[in-house]
Amino acid sequence: DQQVKQNSPSLSVQEGRISILNCDYTNSMFDYFLWYKKYPAEGPTFLISISSIKDKNEDGRFTVFLNKSAKHLSLHIVPSQPGDSAVYFCAASARNTDKLIFGTGTRLQVFP
């Protein structure tokens, strides 16, 4: 049972435009959500997180939105840059646990 789902395996966006990566979850106990970026041959790099008490968190070009009623979160990158081309994973954890459940990832390609 995939508790965290990223239904789009890939996304292609033009440089300067907005990239929107989506993530859905099924476990209502999840209360902390994270986005990681992964380049080939490297470990995942933490990007941004959000607690379930918030519906938005912003850090520079990256904004994460959380819709608890829909069990949906999204990562917005604006403006998109070629260096943003990577695989993006969303992850979730439940209250009082450290265990992260990862989605399957979305490969973002930003073209000039």
Next chain:
Amino acid sequence: SAVISQKPSRDICQRGTSLTIQCQVDSQVTMMFWYRQQPGQSLTLIATANQGSEATYESGFVIDKFPISRPNLTFSTLTVSNMSPEDSSIYLCSVETQSTDTQYFGPGTRLTVL
């Protein structure tokens, strides 16, 4: 965030052998974890490495296959025992410090089993 290193970065091993992967952090951390990413798949937690006691394994992973050590707050090892081609994966350690709920990952070890 902590600086995390892993050794080896990659290896090619024969079926039936074992490989020990090391994870070193530049500062003391409360939590250390081991993950696996099989080809084309997501990251899956293998176990939580507990300092001074046995690791806590997730469903589907057992100590005999993936023995873990954590002798102190900055170092841990994961051994992949009696390897088969199905063990070909990227193995990653991650850490969580006392001041944050965020896990930071090492660069990973790419294992190929022939």
